[in-house]
Amino acid sequence: MVRVWVTGGAGFIGSHLVRHLIHTKSDWEIHTIDALTYAGNLENLADVLDHKRHIFHKVDIADSNSVENLWTEAPPDIILHLAAESHVDRSILSPLDFVHTNVLGTVTLLEAARRHWRGRSDTLFYQVSTDEVYGSLAEGEFFSEASPYDPRSPYSASKAAADHFVRAYGHTYGLPYLISNCGNNYGPYQFPEKLIPLTITHLMERKPIPVYGSGQNVRDWIHAEDHVRAIDLLIQRGQRGRTYLIGAENPRPNLEVVRLLCRLYDELTGSSGSESLITFVKDRPGHDFRYAIKPSPSLKALGWSPQVSFEEGLRQTIAWYLSHPDWLDRVRSGAYQDYYRFQYGERLG
Ligand code: NAD
Ligand code: TYD
DSSP: EEEEETTTTTHHHHHHHHHHHHHHHHTTTEEEEEOOTTOOGGGGGGTTTTTTTEEEEOTTTHHHHHHHHHHHHHHOSSSEEOOOOOHHHEEEEEHHHHHHIIIIIIHHHHHHHHHHHOOOOOOOEEEEEEEGGOOOOTTTBBBBBBBOOOOSSSHHHHHHHHHHHHHHHHHHHHHOEEEEEEEEEEEOOOTTHHHHHHHHHHHHOOEEEEEEETTTTTTEEHHHHHHHHHHHHHHOOOTTEEEEEEEOOOOOOOHHHHHHHHHHHHHHOOOGGGGGGEEEEEEOTTTTOOOOOOOOOHHHHTTOOSSSSSHHHHHHHHHHHHHHHHHHHHHTSTHHHHHHHHTTTTTTO
16 A cells, blocks of 8 residues: 655645545555645545545644654655645735745655655655746746746745755755646636636626736646646656646636636526626736746656646536535635735725
8 A cells, every 4th residue: 555645635736636546546545634724625525535545634734743743643655745825816915824834834844754765765755836936928938847947926936945945855865756837727626716716706796807907917727637637647657856847738818718707607607798797906916927838748748638628627617616605605704705805805996
């Protein structure tokens, strides 16, 4: 039995990954390690939570005593590290939370791995990272594996720092690692602070849809299930000590994405005039202009390609949010209301 820790497994991408691994790896014991912040929710794992090969641990990865105790209780062979503060707008409001989890949390896990995995070459520390570490592109440019790091938000700076620490542990201590940097994910279970689920929930509630600035900023979108399939393949066949770029070659201006969501929502629900909800609001400070990825040729050579088309993925995602009103109510209760008022109160009047 291979013992695998998935940190951040109760979050958006983490829950897709845990479900995928439970269903495809019959000889793996999956341990979800999650602090259950506002973004983590055991409901995301409802269908696998009590599976005989799944164990949940509520742990803050930056708390070295808790990580040490957990290591004694359930020492891992593989760490799939997804736990993070993940929202750029929140990183602008409170950067230290991002340093705590994304930097200190990552190094705390690396320290435990360094101590306990000494001399083992059959282990893996897999760092799930973002294309945002590469900064912002001009029209027509793409990120590649050769792009230099140039993080420009507190979020991307904290992820870049974490990536650098992972490489440093590989170089200095011989830690077997992999890093993948992926574009913007979407799909079911995404916390409704991010552009796509925020737009869908505002469509459902017929509220103004806030588009920052001119709406011409570009993000490269991929369905979370395609991301998870790439991670699975790289765990099996990715070269240790390497970095891979994951993307579905789907860069789109935000306004185009929001308009598409409006059209699909109207088609699916029989509503009309959703586009009139689009409201241009004050831009995000330091808003990166364009992210676009040339996925690693070696990832394609291993046989990975995205399976979910953007329109079909968005249709399925809208349908999921429409059929999960209780999930939405619960994740948006409490502290999220305060964040939402602070973030959008003035912008949307
Ligand atoms: P998310 O915000 O939905 O989930 C993050 C999870 O981490 C939550 O379950 C939260 O409870 C947990 N967590 C936060 N702080 C913790 C701590 N100190 N200790 C333990 N658990 C903690 O994030 P996501 O969108 O699922 O992203 C997962 C990973 O993928 C992150 O590392 C992110 O940087 C990376 N990533 C995300 C995207 C994207 O578009 N969402 C794209 C590329 C890479
Ligand atoms: P987001 O989902 O926050 O992801 P990231 O900032 O990590 O790319 O935002 C995606 C894009 O959508 C980004 O260019 C900012 C923009 N955006 C809006 O226009 N309005 C919003 O309310 C949000 C949350 C984002």
